[in-house]
Amino acid sequence: MSLVSENIKYLRKLHHWTQGEFAEKINIKRSLVGAYEEGRADPRLNNLQNMSKLFGVSVDAMISRDLTGKTHEELEALNKSSGGMKVLSITVDEEDNELIDLIPQKASAGYLNGYADPQYLEDLPKFQIPSLPRSGTYRAFEITGDSMLPIRPGTIVIGQYVDSIHDIKDGRCYIILSKEEGVVYKRVFDYTKEHGQLFLVSDNKAYSPYRVDAGDVIEIWEAKAYLSMEIPEYADDDLSFEQLKNIVLELQQEVIKMKG
Known part of the structure; x- marks a missing residue:
């Protein structure tokens, strides 16, 4: 048997699950678990990721370490020494293309408990954006509150999964899932080496920065795009409405002259 086969079998038994119980938890057939453990089949990537999340060990450890x-x-301890973040569950279409799961506002509270549950993810809305690089794994979150203006409440922020807390780039925007705060969207600064914490900062200066212990962080998603139903209004330093009307009138006059 292969190393990954031995590891799957050992980890399942370590948790005292039957093959049927384990299969149900990762949403596959019991016979497929048997094939994996006996080395008659190799797990697909999404099944490996679901196992990794369930066992609390990285995919890399499952396929390369005894x-x-x-x-x-x-x-x-092995998981913490590898940089911390666990590999997450994903959903795919019939052609094995990853889908973007949407966490609406009304579902965000339950995400803290359901992020590792394949059935919870299965019931979420899903979509695809062809222009996103296929190398990443993405999830979409509908944000609340006005702490990140001009990104307004109700905006859907699409994040790319960050494998390690040490991959954070200071000052960029991330969606953070933590045990204490749940889902938040902030600018993040990494002070894990100095203080074992992340500093979360709002773009709206009315909100004070605060800290999150690195050990409480469950998932990190780097903001890559957003979808909004609101078209931004002109800012104070942009053209006024009257100025804009005058420009349109001047263009109309130029068109009349050209026709003459």
């Missing part, structure tokens, strides 16, 4: 004999504590 995990047999390790305790829960040793596996947890």
Whole structure:
């Protein structure tokens, strides 16, 4: 049997799950679990990722390291030493293309409990954006509040999954899922080496920055795009409405002269 086969079998038994119970948790057939454990089939990437999330170990560890004999504590330490972030569950279409799961405002509270549950993700709205690079994994979040103006409440922010907390680029916008705060959208600064914390900053200066312990962070998504139903109004330093009308009138006069 291959290394990944041995690891799947060992980790399942370590959690005291039958093949049927394990199959149900990652939404596959029991017979497929048997094929994986006996080395008769190799797990697809999305199934490996779902197993990784469920076991609390990275995909890299599952396919490249001998995990047999390790305790829960040793596996947890192994995960932390690799940079921290767990691999998440994903959903795909019939052609095995990844879909973007949308977390609406009304579902964001439940996301803290359901982010690792394939059934929870299965019930979420899904869509695709062809222009996004296919190398990344994306999720969309409908944001609330006015802490990140001019991005307004109700805007859908599309984030790309960040594999490690150490990949954060200071000052960029991220969606953070943490045990204490749930889902938030902020600018993030990495002070994990100095203080073991992330500093979260709002674009709206009426909101004070605050800190989140690195150990409480569950998922990080770097903001890559957003969808909004509101067209931005002119800012104070942009053209006034009257100025804009005058420009249109001047253009009309020029067109009349050209026709003459």
